Amino acid sequence: MLRRSRTRGLREKFLKIFGLRAFRCPMETCNWRGLLNPNPLGEKLRGFIKDNFKFFLIIVGVILLILLIFILSAWLLASC
Numbered sequence: 001m002l003r004r005s006r007t008r009g010l011r012e013k014f015l016k017i018f019g020l021r022a023f024r025c026p027m028e029t030c031n032w033r034g035l036l037n038p039n040p041l042g043e044k045l046r047g048f049i050k051d052n053f054k055f056f057l058i059i060v061g062v063i064l065l066i067l068l069i070f071i072l073s074a075w076l077l078a079s080c
């Protein structure tokens with residue numbers, strides 16, 4: 001019996017964790033057991049953004065503000 005590569009195993013575990021299709025799955029919308037996945041992760045995320053758009057914008061704005069502060073502080077420290 002041939003030994004499978006470790007990367008393929010890691011790839012399957014990664015896809016299984018995030019609810020994406022598994023390696024031997026013929027369809028793109030099936031879960032790690034090969035069954036139909038009625039609500040994959042992307043669909044859940046799209047539904048959440050559509051339902052809570054203001055909340056999503058606030059979170060994105062806060063993340064961008066934190067990144068801007070971090071980048072400006074690093075730039076000011078580097079320029080001194």
